Amino acid sequence: MVARYERIADELRDEILSGAHPVGSQLPSEAELAGRFSAARGTVRQAVAVLATEGLVGSRQGARRIVLGRTRSQSFAELHSFAQWARANGYRYGGRVIAQRRRPASGSEPARLGSGEVLEVLRLRSLEDEPVLLERTVYAGWVAAAVEGLPADCESVTEALYESVGLVFAYGEHLIDAVPAGAQDARLLGVRRGSPLLRQRRVTTTHEGRPVESSDDRYRAGSVAFSIRNSIGANPLVREPGDLRFER
Amino acid sequence: MVARYERIADELRDEILSGAHPVGSQLPSEAELAGRFSAARGTVRQAVAVLATEGLVGSRQGARRIVLGRTRSQSFAELHSFAQWARANGYRYGGRVIAQRRRPASGSEPARLGSGEVLEVLRLRSLEDEPVLLERTVYAGWVAAAVEGLPADCESVTEALYESVGLVFAYGEHLIDAVPAGAQDARLLGVRRGSPLLRQRRVTTTHEGRPVESSDDRYRAGSVAFSIRNSIGANPLVREPGDLRFER
DNA sequence: GAGTGGTCTAGACCACGAA
């Protein structure tokens, strides 16, 4: 069952992407759209709210909505899953497990993932046949067995875990910064030691807030950038002081 | 005039931050909250939607909302304005203009900022008395005069332009990646050439979609990280292929 | 089956922008 407002949003989005509503132009008023779709005004508002969070349109009280752009921000899944992002954008991609072992949780891990044993996995992923991403992932003990059951060249861990044990990665917290490549990073990604890498650290939980994994992902510089569209009134991202803030 | 749902959101947020609703616990149902605040259910839903976009609570159909965390994602202003971010987080900060000149728009600038003359400004900003950020900003011709009127050590350009000419930075598009420090970067930020910098490129527009500025901001590694909280159903961020993708 | 959040309606009033 697709919601009414989703179908209205889809139709309006198509019109924007096709150029029927050019960038900079005004969208029809809520009343007009409600008439056109034979829907209540509230439903139309839900639809245009979707477009606003995608960064396609902006609004201010008293003036008509304006078309801001024609590129759409996309899903949580794409931020979380390399495979889903690559596939959605039509890239060739691959990946393989380099190393994998169980060990006791240490340091801050018990607080993040629960105490007891964890599963540590080192994965190298490629885009267009170039190695671009090195993932160091630590899985909580309760999913370790399911992860160990996956093939070494598993394309999408997220999807495989959903299909095998019904696990849903629902919430994520991400920290993005830049770090110099270490010896292992340099060897596996094919760059010089100390060269820049884009790092994404994340902790993911289930719907219930139960921690699933904690990961340190490093992208070769120039391979990938993160994109954000935002506006006054929408709050997707903040800066945070980094780990090394007062070191020299 | 503060909206009803904003006040309800504030009250619930305080309760979460104070620990009255611990992380992992369930929030009261919408019906209970509606009764407690003597508001319609729709108003309560607006309030908890605010908390959801802040990453504080998560929800699924059929189950009560769950408290996910106690740190709040914040505003567009903080992503856009270094000064506003630093002040909101209680850091000492400063900044000064290193160089500034007018020149004709070139390359892709006419498409982004409009043709004609633009104003190029190089600013160095510091946090806790350490230089951490080098901004290379290009302003559209129509704001150049206002920017030139600002003092060289202006703390917040965003706020100064609002107060002097009523200019509001309303929408932004941001690309975040890692780059090696160039000669000028290295000298001004006090790092070695080729060392990692976190780069944020952005284009900002007014409410009407009129471009204001385009900027290339580079942070010293370890000084700042970007943080995102997200969930299935919320769409703040995507990866994008970088400029150098097929270079070796 | 009871409870909960998700969707949708129909109508009202208000704050703001533009002419």
Place this chain on the structure above:
DNA sequence: TCGTGGTCTAGACCACTCT
């Protein structure tokens, strides 16, 4: 002043979770 989006109400039905 008038049209627009922002807020709020009161009620309905549905999809889903939990037990």
